[in-house]
Amino acid sequence: MKKSIDQTIKKRSDCPISCSLDLVGDKWSLLIIRDMLYLGKTTYNEFLSSKETISTNILNDRLIQLTKDGFITFTGSAKRKKYELTKKGLDLKPVLESIALFGMKYSIADKEFLKHVKKTMKL
Amino acid sequence: MKKSIDQTIKKRSDCPISCSLDLVGDKWSLLIIRDMLYLGKTTYNEFLSSKETISTNILNDRLIQLTKDGFITFTGSAKRKKYELTKKGLDLKPVLESIALFGMKYSIADKEFLKHVKKTMKL
DNA sequence: AATTAAACTTGCAAAATGCAAGTTTTGTCA
DNA sequence: TGACAAAACTTGCATTTTGCAAGTTTAATT
Numbered sequence: 001m002k003k004s005i006d007q008t009i010k011k012r013s014d015c016p017i018s019c020s021l022d023l024v025g026d027k028w029s030l031l032i033i034r035d036m037l038y039l040g041k042t043t044y045n046e047f048l049s050s051k052e053t054i055s056t057n058i059l060n061d062r063l064i065q066l067t068k069d070g071f072i073t074f075t076g077s078a079k080r081k082k083y084e085l086t087k088k089g090l091d092l093k094p095v096l097e098s099i100a101l102f103g104m105k106y107s108i109a110d111k112e113f114l115k116h117v118k119k120t121m122k123l
Numbered sequence: 124m125k126k127s128i129d130q131t132i133k134k135r136s137d138c139p140i141s142c143s144l145d146l147v148g149d150k151w152s153l154l155i156i157r158d159m160l161y162l163g164k165t166t167y168n169e170f171l172s173s174k175e176t177i178s179t180n181i182l183n184d185r186l187i188q189l190t191k192d193g194f195i196t197f198t199g200s201a202k203r204k205k206y207e208l209t210k211k212g213l214d215l216k217p218v219l220e221s222i223a224l225f226g227m228k229y230s231i232a233d234k235e236f237l238k239h240v241k242k243t244m245k246l
Numbered sequence: 247a248a249t250t251a252a253a254c255t256t257g258c259a260a261a262a263t264g265c266a267a268g269t270t271t272t273g274t275c276a
Numbered sequence: 277t278g279a280c281a282a283a284a285c286t287t288g289c290a291t292t293t294t295g296c297a298a299g300t301t302t303a304a305t306t
Binding site: 012013014015016017018019020021025027030031034050051052053088091092094095096097098099100101102103104105106107 | 135136137138139140141142143144148150153154157173174175176211214215217218219220221222223224225226227228229230
């Protein structure tokens with residue numbers, strides 16, 4: 001039986017932050033959006049080729065879910081499917097940007113702090 | 124045996140976005156940060172009381188992990204532990220803000236679009 | 247029609263999360 | 277002090293999500 005595709009994502013609360021995370025706060029969705037936004041990727045195989053190595057079943061699930069939730073659409077029926085961001089998907093750009101900025105600021109991990117914490121707490 | 128707490132989070136790649144998500148891209152971390160940033164929460168039980176109902180073991184794990192990763196610290200040894208954001212934690216504010224903006228923009232879910240998609244795709 | 251490669255599925259293992267019920271710790275106060 | 281209560285934390289097990297490897301289906305191309 002086809003895995004119930006009609007499942008509505010369950011909202012944990014009405015908080016806008018929580019709601020957003022319920023939609024794209026999984027392990028892969030934002031990376032797919034990143035691929036489309038910054039790397040111009042449009043196809044299944046292009047997404048597959050990203051260095052983070054998503055697996056095929058997950059990629060498939062996410063593409064379906066992102067489509068259902070209105071972040072992306074596609075043209076060209078099966079084989080040569082081309083995905084593109086909707087307005088809603090494009091509206092995630094500020095989110096990705098702020099995440100990227102944060103990531104760049106802290107990319108050289110603070111090993112010093114880690115060492116400190118390990119001493120301080122009884123980990 | 125105490126669950127290996129020394130596990131270093133595995134980076135999927137060197138992409139700043141990917142790295143950030145590897146740190147706080149789980150289901151709960153950003154909601155805890157939100158609670159501290161916007162609701163002034165500081166204690167275990169305050170976090171527990173949030174409407175999204177995190178469970179105790181997860182909360183505990185996240186607090187430890189966020190501490191290890193330098194997003195939060197605490198004062199006051201066990202009982203009356205008070206958590207607070209570090210500089211690094213505070214630097215997530217732009218991220219939460221952009222997420223919140225997005226969430227508010229789309230809070231009234233596009234049921235119309237959903238209906239459309241359901242017809243279009245053979246879901 | 248046969249080939250091929252992109253798109254998608256399946257089955258099972260591992261990891262993360264959810265839930266309910268505990269136990270430990272430490273401030274409070276009789 | 278020492279019993280008590282409440283905060284902090286643990287444990288065990290069910291469920292869900294993700295990871296991995298190997299498939300099958302589908303549609304362009306020849």
